[in-house]
Amino acid sequence: QQPVQSPQAVILREGEDAVINCSSSKALYSVHWYRQKHGEAPVFLMILLKGGEQKGHEKISASFNEKKQQSSLYLTASQLSYSGTYFCGTAGSGTYKYIFGTGTRLKVLA
Amino acid sequence: DAGVIQSPRHEVTEMGQEVTLRCKPISGHNSLFWYRQTMMRGLELLIYFNNNVPIDDSGMPEDRFSAKMPNASFSTLKIQPSEPRDSAVYFCASRAGGVGTDTQYFGPGTRLTVL
Numbered sequence: 001q002q003p004v005q006s007p008q009a010v011i012l013r014e015g016e017d018a019v020i021n022c023s024s025s026k027a028l029y030s031v032h033w034y035r036q037k038h039g040e041a042p043v044f045l046m047i048l049l050k051g052g053e054q055k056g057h058e059k060i061s062a063s064f065n066e067k068k069q070q071s072s073l074y075l076t077a078s079q080l081s082y083s084g085t086y087f088c089g090t091a092g093s094g095t096y097k098y099i100f101g102t103g104t105r106l107k108v109l110a
Numbered sequence: 111d112a113g114v115i116q117s118p119r120h121e122v123t124e125m126g127q128e129v130t131l132r133c134k135p136i137s138g139h140n141s142l143f144w145y146r147q148t149m150m151r152g153l154e155l156l157i158y159f160n161n162n163v164p165i166d167d168s169g170m171p172e173d174r175f176s177a178k179m180p181n182a183s184f185s186t187l188k189i190q191p192s193e194p195r196d197s198a199v200y201f202c203a204s205r206a207g208g209v210g211t212d213t214q215y216f217g218p219g220t221r222l223t224v225l
Binding site: 034043047089097100102 | 141143145152153155158160165166201213214215216217219
């Protein structure tokens with residue numbers, strides 16, 4: 001039931017782009033994306049809802065494909081501060097809780 | 111707003127001892143969650159409270175774990191007796207509204223080490 005994220009890890013140079021995918025075996029109603037720095041709590045990035053538009057925040061955006069039951073996080077022109085582990089949290093319709101994905105470790109090098 | 115507050119931030123104890131973790135959610139939030147994070151299992155939901163009532167404790171590993179929320183501003187997670195495999199980071203999170211509308215805010219976590 002845990003959403004599967006891909007890739008598991010990625011290394012980038014500053015300025016490069018990356019895509020992180022989150023796939024669920026269940027029908028989704030909403031998806032949260034979080035970033036967690038080492039030794040810190042997960043920090044909310046954005047929420048996507050079924051039927052909603054693609055969201056964006058600075059150079060980080062995300063999409064939600066209901067039919068494929070997946071969401072993708074797009075990081076463009078990556079910065080050193082983007083390093084961390086990215087988690088998706090998925091929720092089905094009528095549920096109250098998010099199930100978190102397996103995580104994607106992202107490292108941006110200067 | 112101070113955010114979600116957890117205490118202690120670090121706890122080191124010996125096997126068999128009782129451990130109590132504390133959480134103060136963001137004022138006005140009616141949902142509270144306890145998570146456990148390990149390298150092997152990632153972020154696992156342990157228990158969910160809504161309006162101070164436990165709604166789903168299916169994630170609680172076993173009877174050694176218990177959680178309470180006596181009022182809207184305080185919750186505890188207790189492990190008795192503790193075992194080395196309980197070593198993990200325990201996060202508390204709170205949310206104001208429903209799943210599709212509101213952000214879930216995490217506390218800084220409690221890093222528990224059971225020797």
